[in-house]
Amino acid sequence: MPAAPGTEIALRIGDDMHLHLRDGAALHAVLPHTAAQFQRAIVMPNLKPPVTTVVEAAAYRERILAARPSESPFEPLMTLYLTPATTAATIEKAHASEFVHAVKFYPAGATTNSDAGVVNLASMYSTLEAMEKFDLPLLVHGEVVDANVDVFDRERVFLDRELEPLTRRFPQLRVVFEHITTHEATDFVAGAHARVAATITAHHLLMNRNAIFAGGVRPHHYCLPVLKREEHRLRLLAAATSGNPKFFAGTDSAPHARHTKENACGCAGIYTAHAALELYAEAFDSVDALDKLEAFVAEFGARFYRLPLNTSRLRLRKEAVAVPQSFSMGDDALVPMRAGGALTWRMVR
Numbered sequence: 264m265p266a267a268p269g270t271e272i273a274l275r276i277g278d279d280m281h282l283h284l285r286d287g288a289a290l291h292a293v294l295p296h297t298a299a300q301f302q303r304a305i306v307m308p309n310l311k312p313p314v315t316t317v318v319e320a321a322a323y324r325e326r327i328l329a330a331r332p333s334e335s336p337f338e339p340l341m342t343l344y345l346t347p348a349t350t351a352a353t354i355e356k357a358h359a360s361e362f363v364h365a366v367k368f369y370p371a372g373a374t375t376n377s378d379a380g381v382v383n384l385a386s387m388y389s390t391l392e393a394m395e396k397f398d399l400p401l402l403v404h405g406e407v408v409d410a411n412v413d414v415f416d417r418e419r420v421f422l423d424r425e426l427e428p429l430t431r432r433f434p435q436l437r438v439v440f441e442h443i444t445t446h447e448a449t450d451f452v453a454g455a456h457a458r459v460a461a462t463i464t465a466h467h468l469l470m471n472r473n474a475i476f477a478g479g480v481r482p483h484h485y486c487l488p489v490l491k492r493e494e495h496r497l498r499l500l501a502a503a504t505s506g507n508p509k510f511f512a513g514t515d516s517a518p519h520a521r522h523t524k525e526n527a528c529g530c531a532g533i534y535t536a537h538a539a540l541e542l543y544a545e546a547f548d549s550v551d552a553l554d555k556l557e558a559f560v561a562e563f564g565a566r567f568y569r570l571p572l573n574t575s576r577l578r579l580r581k582e583a584v585a586v587p588q589s590f591s592m593g594d595d596a597l598v599p600m601r602a603g604g605a606l607t608w609r610m611v612r
């Protein structure tokens with residue numbers, strides 16, 4: 264039975280292990296949302312131009328620290344963007360830095376700002392060997408870009424064609440299969456060796472692909488990997504609430520200006536940072552698994568990244584909260600998940 268209205272739960276503050284913060288005015292608009300809910304976040308490097316070197320990551324990190332609300336202890340965990348020019352020497356420098364925690368692989372053309380990505384992983388073996396040697400995790404956007412593959416099958420086909428062979432070729436490499444959306448992915452990760460993990464977003468736990476077409480095209484429910492059938496959502500929910508440490512929270516909160524989403528060719532990305540924890544709580548509550556929430560947001564990811572567990576705690580109360588129609592983001596508007604609707608949980612510090 265889902266929790267009764269007014270129920271309160273306390274949990275260790277957690278980490279968002281997959282987050283898009285952007286830069287400039289967008290960074291200033293979105294960072295306070297994440298900093299209010301999470302102690303740390305793995306920050307995606309898909310800026311324009313992408314963050315490809317330790318020097319660029321250090322500069323981006325400084326801009327994030329400067330944009331933090333005053334007194335905020337939020338800590339950005341930086342990543343590098345894997346390009347054909349990423350060498351073993353870059354990996355060694357990243358390893359030696361205290362603040363680069365992973366390298367992100369985007370198949371070129373797969374998603375927002377992925378043009379600088381890698382076409383063929385097989386051409387990157389010496390870089391991947393260095394990552395294995397220096398124990399730097401590879402974060403994978405797991406979708407093929409092959410136009411002949413159905414959009415809804417791109418994750419499953421990537422798994423067979425690329426990811427499974429990769430984990431066999433580099434058995435010591437730590438890999439995060441990011442924002443998984445299918446039961447093929449949950450089964451693969453559960454059955455793979457212990458260095459393979461996955462992040463799961465709140466929106467993939469709460470919505471299936473009908474949400475993209477509810478009464479008309481809903482651009483704010485379009486993200487990549489695209490939402491899948493209900494049977495996949497249920498399997499993701501089962502994985503997230505299973506207590507298996509290979510599955511942990513990564514929101515993939517991806518801010519885009521309203522006019523770029525409500526567009527003849529709308530951008531991919533759902534913004535959830537305003538209410539990520541409340542949305543995860545709603546998903547876990549729906550299957551009576553609130554007791555599994557703390558480990559999913561605050562333990563399993565930290566352990567995978569070999570970080571100390573956070574110590575402060577926060578509280579959530581089951582209570583309806585209205586979500587604004589939009590937030591301002593510089594001169595633009597940002598439409599969040601549930602805009603104009605309600606959350607079922609409220610964060611109380």
Ligand code: NCD
Nearest residue numbers: 283374375486487517531532
């Ligand atoms: C992300 C973005 O907007 O940067 N978009 C998305 O739909 N998830 C990129 C990504 O993680 O694929």
Ligand code: ZN
Nearest residue numbers: 281283307515
């Ligand atoms: Zn992402």
